Amino acid sequence: MPPGPLDGVERERVGGSTRAVVLIQAGAIGSTPKLYLNGVCVVWTDLQRAIQKRIGRRSDFSVYVSASEDVSMADALNAMDATRGLGCKVTLLTSEPKVASPR
Numbered sequence: 001m002p003p004g005p006l007d008g009v010e011r012e013r014v015g016g017s018t019r020a021v022v023l024i025q026a027g028a029i030g031s032t033p034k035l036y037l038n039g040v041c042v043v044w045t046d047l048q049r050a051i052q053k054r055i056g057r058r059s060d061f062s063v064y065v066s067a068s069e070d071v072s073m074a075d076a077l078n079a080m081d082a083t084r085g086l087g088c089k090v091t092l093l094t095s096e097p098k099v100a101s102p103r
Contacts, residue, residue, distance in 0.1 A: 024067040066093040
């Protein structure tokens, strides 16, 4: 997996809740972006099943979604919707906007 903002982030326990990270990386122009769940490549059609396997019957599961800047908002929202459909708390991770330096 290419380096990203969440290098080394895996599943961790904090305060009794479990967290997972969905990372979306753009591929070649016109291709489907690559999808990773806790660093493991997952196909889009299996995302919900993979998350369900992680959470089991838990209701306090948090999933963080991060997308490279060249991924469409529609792809990020699709990943978030699939996650939210399982009852998970979903957080979209964003980065600070790039500001042009004054000349």
